[in-house]
Amino acid sequence: MDKQRYERPLIKKLESNMPNKFGTRTEYLPKTHIDDVAVTELADKYGSPLFVLSEKTLRSNIRNAKKAFETRYPKVQFAWSYKTNYNDAVCRVLHQEGSWAEVVSGFEYDKALNNGVEGSKILFNGPDKTDDDLKKAITNESIIHIDHLDEFYAIKEIAGNLNKDVNVAIRVNMDTGVYPMWDRFGFNFENGQAWDVLNRIMRSDIMTLVGLHTHIGTFMLSPNAYAVAAGKLAELAIGIKEKFDHEVSYIDMGGGFASNNTLKGAYLPGTDISPSINDFAEAITSALISSNFEHDKLPLLILETGRALVDDAGYLIGSVLSNKRLSDGRRSTILDVGVNILFTSFWYDHKITPAQPFTQYTEDTVLYGPLCMNIDIIRDHISLPLLNKGDKVVIHNVGAYNMTQWMQFITLRPKIVLIDIEGNTHIIREDEKLQNLLDVEKVPDHLKDFEL
Ligand SMILES: *Cc1c(COP(=O)(O)O)cnc(C)c1O
Numbered sequence: 001m002d003k004q005r006y007e008r009p010l011i012k013k014l015e016s017n018m019p020n021k022f023g024t025r026t027e028y029l030p031k032t033h034i035d036d037v038a039v040t041e042l043a044d045k046y047g048s049p050l051f052v053l054s055e056k057t058l059r060s061n062i063r064n065a066k067k068a069f070e071t072r073y074p075k076v077q078f079a080w081s082y083k084t085n086y087n088d089a090v091c092r093v094l095h096q097e098g099s100w101a102e103v104v105s106g107f108e109y110d111k112a113l114n115n116g117v118e119g120s121k122i123l124f125n126g127p128d129k130t131d132d133d134l135k136k137a138i139t140n141e142s143i144i145h146i147d148h149l150d151e152f153y154a155i156k157e158i159a160g161n162l163n164k165d166v167n168v169a170i171r172v173n174m175d176t177g178v179y180p181m182w183d184r185f186g187f188n189f190e191n192g193q194a195w196d197v198l199n200r201i202m203r204s205d206i207m208t209l210v211g212l213h214t215h216i217g218t219f220m221l222s223p224n225a226y227a228v229a230a231g232k233l234a235e236l237a238i239g240i241k242e243k244f245d246h247e248v249s250y251i252d253m254g255g256g257f258a259s260n261n262t263l264k265g266a267y268l269p270g271t272d273i274s275p276s277i278n279d280f281a282e283a284i285t286s287a288l289i290s291s292n293f294e295h296d297k298l299p300l301l302i303l304e305t306g307r308a309l310v311d312d313a314g315y316l317i318g319s320v321l322s323n324k325r326l327s328d329g330r331r332s333t334i335l336d337v338g339v340n341i342l343f344t345s346f347w348y349d350h351k352i353t354p355a356q357p358f359t360q361y362t363e364d365t366v367l368y369g370p371l372c373m374n375i376d377i378i379r380d381h382i383s384l385p386l387l388n389k390g391d392k393v394v395i396h397n398v399g400a401y402n403m404t405q406w407m408q409f410i411t412l413r414p415k416i417v418l419i420d421i422e423g424n425t426h427i428i429r430e431d432e433k434l435q436n437l438l439d440v441e442k443v444p445d446h447l448k449d450f451e452l
Contacts, residue, residue, distance in 0.1 A: 084306030169211035215254025234291035314399020338369030
């Protein structure tokens with residue numbers, strides 16, 4: 001018989017089944033499997049920590065999103081936001097589901113080309129497009145979403161030198177009733193900047209205005225803000241039709257739909273308050289349909305949804321390194337998962353569940369990462385059953401932004417594994433090795449030798 005572990009008894013508030021003033025009751029069920037693959041097996045085979053992506057969830061998310069929009073609007077196109085997760089396997093799942101690419105840098109642009117996306121299906125956003133990037137995008141007939149006037153003039157000059165027509169859209173920022181307003185990208189609607197650049201584009205003979213774009217924010221909890229934004233873009237498009245007798249072929253509503261994560265300080269969990277993709281689809285499509293577009297001339301609707309498609313397809317498996325009491329008596333648990341690979345722990349209270357069965361006792365716990373840094377806190381308060389060294393935990397909803405914003409710091413970055421539809425596992429990114437770092441470092445000759 002195994003040695004029984006001693007668990008310190010404690011007095012705690014009784015949690016009833018009904019929602020109380022702290023929200024719904026926290027459920028303590030272990031997360032033993034991800035898509036029918038045992039978490040312990042994954043950790044044994046691929047190591048810990050380990051990012052795991054569910055192809056099944058990813059495909060079902062994009063299909064649901066398409067359905068939500070296509071059942072309400074005649075012409076819909078999704079474009080995958082590369083910066084949300086540009087792992088090639090993830091991008092290719094979305095491209096297989098019909099998504100174009102949405103990129104915000106030359107590096108992302110090259111990654112999309114390398115994935116086999118044709119130039120005309122890459123939407124190029126962002127404030128940082130070098131002359132070389134622009135030249136490449138114009139040559140490949142990509143659509144450039146102009147961010148500022150300096151870019152407008154650069155495109156005009158480069159396209160002129162190449163003697164090649166270029167398809168452009170502008171990014172528009174606007175007051176949608178959600179503050180702070182994201183007015184640093186693109187041209188403002190209310191103060192006339194948008195019209196100013198539109199007039200210049202329409203008067204240029206080398207640029208064709210094909211679309212209007214906005215991306216009003218990220219982790220947006222208000223579908224109505226999208227209705228306002230869609231209404232304003234429709235107004236611009238109709239104004240262009242009236243003034244120049246020119247029709248834009250698409251309206252691009254960007255991304256930003258909230259996922260099911262819980263923002264720090266939120267009163268209720270994200271699963272309870274985040275609007276569904278249907279709520280966003282309803283707001284956007286009804287604003288477009290009830291605008292003054294002629295019935296049979298509705299523009300193509302483009303969506304650049306990122307986090308809402310990939311967040312809940314991603315898991316991070318971690319292991320308990322140790323438990324200790326803080327000086328004030330609080331329980332703390334140290335995991336092998338640091339904030340360097342879980343960037344989103346700075347703004348979310350991630351759901352974290354043990355991967356093995358446990359006893360009924362729970363205690364408020366601080367979850368630390370392994371970094372030798374005071375800010376390395378994964379959760380500052382979480383009610384968890386008692387975990388022991390070597391136990392595994394699963395961190396949920398980590399598919400968006402972590403595998404792009406993670407950094408190599410103190411530790412090396414872990415593997416990413418994809419579980420395919422059949423339940424087979426594939427390494428889609430190797431763990432980082434010391435050699436990967438040495439490959440890019442250089443030691444000057446005079447620093448090569450030393451004696452101690
Ligand atoms: C980041 C970004 C997106 C995706 O945003 P999510 O919040 O991940 O949905 C879409 N479009 C643009 C221009 C972006 O910068």
